[in-house]
Amino acid sequence: MIMEKTKREGSVIFSEYKRGxxxxxxxxxxxxxxxxxxxxxxxxxxxxxxxxxxxxxxxxxxxxxxxxxxxxxxxxxxxxxxxxxxxxxxxxxxxxxxxxxxxxxxxxxxxxxxxxxxxxxxxxxxxxxxxxxxxxxxxxxxxxxxxxxxxxxxxxxxxxxxxxxxxxxxxxxxxxxxxxxxxxxxxxxxxxxxxxxxxxxxxxxxxxxxxxxxxxxxxxxQHGTDKSTGSKLFSISGDCEKPGVYELPWGTKLSEILFLVGAKNTKAIQVGGASGICLNKTQFDRTLAYEDAATGGSIMIFNESRNMIHILKNFMEFFVEESCGQCTPCRIGNVKLLEGVKMIQSGEYTFDYIEKLIDLGRTMQVASKCGLGQSSPNPFISILENFKDEIFNGNGGYNG
Amino acid sequence: MDSRKDYRAPLSQQPLTIEKPTDLTAIGGTITVEINEKKVVVPLGTTILDACKMAGISIPTLCHHEDLCIAGVCRICVVEVEGMRTLQASCAFPITAPIKIKTSTPMVRKARRHIIDLMLSEHYGECYSCVRNGNCELQNLAKEYGVDGYTFGHVDKPRYEIDRSSYAVIRDMSKCILCKRCVRTCIDLQEVGVLESIGRGDMTHISTFLEKPLSDVICINCGQCINRCPTAALRANDPSDEIWRAIDDPKKHVVIQTAPSPRAAICEEFGMEAGTSLTQELNTALKRIGFDKVFDTNFTADLTIIEEGTELIIRLYKALVGKDASVSLPQFTSCSPGWVKYLEHYYPEYLDNLSSAKSPQQMFGSLIKTFYAQKNGVNPEDIVSVALMPCSAKKFECNRPEMADSGYKDVDYGLTTREMAKMIKEAGINLPEMPKSHFDDPFGEASGAGLIFGATGGVMEAAIRTIVEFITGAKAEDIFANANVVDVRGFDGIKYMEIPLGDKFGPVPGLIAHLVPNWDWLKGATLKVAVAHGTANAKKVMDDIKAGGKFSECHFIEFMACPGGCLGGGGQPIPTTPEIRMKRAQAIYAEDESLELRKSHENPHITKIYEEFLTEGPCSHLSHKLLHTHYVKRGKYII
The missing domain is CATH 3.40.50.11540 (NADH-ubiquinone oxidoreductase 51kDa subunit)
Structure with a gap:
């Protein structure tokens, strides 16, 4: 009706349905x-x-x-x-x-x-x-x-x-x-x-x-896993040949998704959007499910050409701007996390201070008023944790 | 669980008011919760914060304020609730299930410390150069939690320009921690709605309509936001340096009038329990500081009663007997400059209802530079007239261009209780230890009726004491036990009272007898009066009048901008709570009862001024010139 309807495949959402x-x-x-x-x-x-x-x-x-x-x-x-x-x-x-x-x-x-x-x-x-x-x-x-x-x-x-x-x-x-x-x-x-x-x-x-x-x-x-029933629409984007909306049963492995969308040389997958978690190669056998890697649908794929600290900076800038600004942990906490990211980029940081920021992120996860502040530290914590070799050893370069 | 009864805009700052249950049977009983492994029985719906208070456990708070609806934004009061993944803001969590609460776990302590660290990182300025040094809630928390450094840095430049445009309130948003108490005060408590959050994320700040300076928006200068600000982001415009300069200048004759409410509250600034009157100690302190004369504003409060009461009688006569449709009733009091500006902005069509009598402060101002100057042979040009007020709006009032009927600026400076305390301390004086002394002549001591102007209902009570005696010839004591008109007392938002005047009449005293040809029309009449304090309550009354409701049939209505009346004014010591205001009221009423002279018209100095100076009597030509004024139709738009 609105645009030419693409035929989409799927066992639940995209299965046959007549209006009414x-x-x-x-x-x-x-x-x-x-x-x-x-x-x-x-x-x-x-x-x-x-x-x-x-x-x-x-x-x-x-x-x-x-x-x-x-x-x-x-x-x-x-x-x-x-x-x-x-x-x-x-x-x-x-x-x-x-x-x-x-x-x-x-x-x-x-x-x-x-x-x-x-x-x-x-x-x-x-x-x-x-x-x-x-x-x-x-x-x-x-x-x-x-x-x-x-x-x-x-x-x-x-x-x-x-x-x-x-x-x-x-x-x-x-x-x-x-x-x-x-x-x-x-x-x-x-x-x-x-x-x-x-x-x-x-x-x-x-x-x-x-x-x-x-x-x-x-x-x-009958679809999905025991705890995550049915199937899910995933919005898959990033470094892959066939980005788009896919309906897949819960329980699908990340590696299967990479294959499905033709992703090569994948370095990282951000599951759950900016407020989700970022996984590295060793975690690609994890499954998409409420009980494992949960997501509202966003899957972002990054290949080896991407700089993780750049990605993190992008996410944190987003939260600094998009926090509603009412509660302290989210409004100021995100600013501090972003400052930390910039410190890492410039090389002027101490591990001690980065540890403090991760600790602060953990506080934000439990003390913020709503889901925004509770989840905005997720990329900070998961990227620094899962990509510490690249970020702190200079392998990926953080000065460009 | 529909707790949002009143859908008025803007509601954003009023997330889900949780009413404190007082009647246990009405809300369905009690519930047992476990706080730190101790069982506590609380009424259903109690917040965790209140439950902890009942259990004797202290929880730090910042955005929470007893006078205001719940915000839950600062997050300093978080606690652990068993079974919940995240920490819960105890001020905003109503207990509806038998939960288990822990108030001091490592996670809670760490979170609180982090929140303080974050606030300090963005809070510009240093404590020792701050007006709230020693009385700052953020400073207290930093102390309580042993903060010994800036974990996440500290801003070294202000983020916002200080807004000094207002005569009354200075806004320094670089010190703001966004607790939004001011926003909730302005929107919910006062229903003025000048302040709101603007911007998102780290650009969030509190500002005004189109980010205009405070002087260019419909701020009524009530200063209630200052009283509830935990830091110095909001403070009063302090003239004490200029006053010191005047005192130090031998050519200047510096006089001060002191309003009733500061005396009942200034003790709090000296570490004393609220509710101790220091009237006569204050007189001595002011003299020692260097004021040449110390006068009692209650004198012009008494004068206000005569002028405003006379005006009321004239209005009633014209309307009821003369059937003059141009006369506006009910008559509104005009003592509260916050209220006056509120009416000018919000209900400009009702300005004719406002008594033309000036406020006691301004009456005194014009008398000092005319009557007093003549009598004492002082050149009014050399007089610097200071008014000690519980009020920030008085700073605006004395700067109104029309307030110069003496030929000079009638009152030069409005000084708040807080600023006075600062000056006293600066002069090395410990106020509570001062010997007692009296007010200076020619105005001397005033009546208890003038004194109770400080509490909501006080103007009305003072007026009633005088009006019933004027008209019925009876003694107020014969009608009201001990002359206490208790129906208009107390902190109910709106009070209403009917006073049957009866058939026994007069003689009406000479002071006003000539005003109307005969007084029979008042026989058997019933005087209907009302009292409202806080502009939110004033709004209710005004809307009722607009709709032709019960209050439109009133004859006389007292309005005060501040909750509790002047004793809760924007210039009073910080903090303010219902309990503190109650104690201040008790102090005022106790002092009234202790006085011999408790009716304005019995004040001998009042009689004298009508004999010596305002010889044509109340509401005469001269009194109109000096003691009455006019108002400005402001509306909601300011150019």
Whole structure:
């Protein structure tokens, strides 16, 4: 519809699906049964944090509040991810159906898509798509003849702040405020958008839910590993011949991915975007899974021509700029880590001080207010640890 | 768990206010938690911080403030909660499950130390050259945690230019640690909303609309942000050097008037428990410092009651008897310059409701350079008139261009309690040890009614004591036990009271008897009054008036910009908490009760000034020239 639809291969997300199928299946079930089905599937959030979706929905479904919300987190701000865009552009039926299913299950009548500011060009086609859904009574009042089930979706634009991908900062932004993470608890499931119980799900999670409703939790669980069920969309970029969005089951080894995308002379893989961890050659047999190398989808491949300290500097500059600036560990901590990177580049450092910075990074991981500051030291710690020979022995050169 | 009841913009600085449960049955009981392996029973929903307080365990805090909603941004109060991967900010964590808390593990201690180190690395300046030296929360924490060096470096240049544009508040953002107390004070506590976070990441800083200087935005100068700033990022504009120069200049005749609230609070600056009045000790200290005369602002507070009360009677007569639709009611008090500027910005259409009577400070200012100068044969040009105030907005007020009715700048300097304490210390005087002495003539001692102007409800109580006696001829003591009008006292945000005037009348005293042809119209009338303190409460009352609600039927409303009234003013000693303000109020009311003279109209010096100087009586031509003023329609936009 938006662009020429590329035929994509995949056993779960990219498997056959007809618009409205999931909604139809959901409306034929009792709400409790949908929650049980989701629990059966063991699906966890696809945005990166990996919170069990069924649990999230159950809390909101159990709330007696009159007004509840479903929010689709389409901020997709993590450097190196672009799979949500593919879903929104080529498979909007999966995402929107998932939102309607969520609305039905938890008892919400309003859904909001928080769309990444840079995806402005997707907005119009999506609005048109929603309009066509309204025509087919997949949105609106008494959806598909189900008495009393009203649900509609609006699209709201982000403005380019990375922090607004964090669910509570996203809600603040939606409310018209400065994008800053809230204190948790209480979580959005209790006190979300304008204080109402709110489900915030990643685009891909909602898409997966649509499939689960049609094909069942059992079917979903057959893919992936025991703890990481289903398959995952990976946004693979960097030094390889065939970058792009791939659907692969959880449990896939990094080395398999390298083969699949035609990566040669790979030196490092950054798993999970800027806030993820960077692995070296000895770690390429690790698997992509919540229990091993977890990721919201971003995989960046670096070959031997890359300078690790440059890469690290790039990441840290990103965090210094993108921290929302409210909590001390993240706002100032990232500045200090970046200073450390520059010291290493100039050669004016002591190991003692670098140790102190790593220690500081560990504090940031536990003391920051939200996921941003808790994960921003990841590249610092993992690159210095996994590439210390290159960085500290001068083999890769850090003066250029 | 819908705890966000009030959806007003901007809410960003108000993440999820967790209300402290007071009534255990109402919130569903208590819960047992383990703190450092000790079991503690707390009400459900208590924050970890409060639970620790109950258990006698101290947790360091910076962004937390008792008057403000929760922020959870400084992270200094983090603790370990068993089963949670990350540390939790104890100020922001409501207890809803039987959790196990540890407050002093290696991870917690290291995190706190790191956070202090990080703050110090970006906190510009050195303690010994800082106005908050010795009373700085960051300094205290550094001491508590044994910081002996700058682990992560220290800025050697200021990052931001100091904003000295305001008469009242100086902003030095290089010292800011971004606790956002000022933001929450301005937006939530006062609902003025001048300060906000601007920029992201390491560019984050607190600033104003379009980063304009403070003088060019709708700041009301209340200084509440200063009182809650943990460092010296916000401080008052200190004129003490100029005052020293005047004192040292033999040609200058330097007089000082002292407001009621500083006396009840200055003890705190000398290490004493809050709530000790040092009125007469202060008189002696001021004389020893070198002030030529020390006057009591309460005298013009008494005068304010006469002028403002008279104005009220005239307004009521015109409106109720003369059916004059142009008369604005209810009449608003005008003593609080923060409130006045708030009204000028936010409700300029209600300026006619504001009493035209000047504040006591400004009344005194014009009397000193006219009446006093004549009487004592001093050239007003040589008089330097200082006002010791609990207030930062008074600094702005005395610089208003219209405040020069004496022909000179009526009040030259507004000095805060903090700055006065500094001057006293600088002069080598230990205030609590001073012998006692009286205020100087020709104004002498004033009444208790003037004194209680310092507490919220005080102006109203003073006015009621006088008005009921003027009109009914009865004694205030016969109507209110011990003449204490308790209904307008206390720290409830908004207070309302009806006073039936009854049928027994007069005689109305000569001072005002001539104002209206007859007084029968007040027979059986009920006077409706209200009191609001803190501009957030003022806003509620104003919005109710706008909507034609209960307060629009009031006759007289007292507004104070600061929570607690003047005793909680922006020039008062730091810190401020509800408890400290309560103690200051107790000191003020206790001093009032100890006085013989407790009604403004009974003050013999007031009678004298109307006999000798303002001979045409209250609200006459001369009094209008010297004691009344006009206001500026400012609106929300400043050019």
């Amino acid at each position: 199928e999931g909604i139809k299946a959901a409306l034929g079930k009792k709400r409790e049964d949908i929650l049980l089905e989701l629990r059966e599937s063991k699906i966890k959030g696809r945005g990166g944090a990996g919170f069990p979706t069924a649990t999230k929905w159950m809390v909101v479904a159990a709330s007696t509040a009159e007004i509840k919300y479903v929010i689709c987190n389409a901020d997709e701000g993590e450097p190196g991810t672009f799979k949500d865009r593919v879903l929104l552009v080529d498979y909007p039926e999966l995402v929107f159906d998932g939102m309607v299913i969520a609305g039905y299950t938890i008892g919400a009548s309003r859904g909001i898509v928080y769309l990444r500011g840079e995806y402005e060009y997707v907005r119009k086609p999506l609005e048109d798509y929603l309009e066509s859904m309204r025509k087919d009574n997949l949105l609106g009042n008494n959806i598909l003849g189900k008495d009393g089930f009203d649900f509609d979706i609006t699209i709201r634009m982000g403005s380019g702040a990375y922090i607004c991908g964090e669910e509570t900062a996203l809600i603040e932004s939606l409310e018209g405020n400065r994008g800053e993470a809230r204190n948790k608890p209480p979580y959005p499931v209790n006190t979300g958008f304008f204080g109402r119980p709110t489900v915030v799900n990643n685009v891909e999670t909602l898409a997966a839910v649509s499939h689960i409703l049609v094909k069942g939790g059992d079917w979903f669980r």
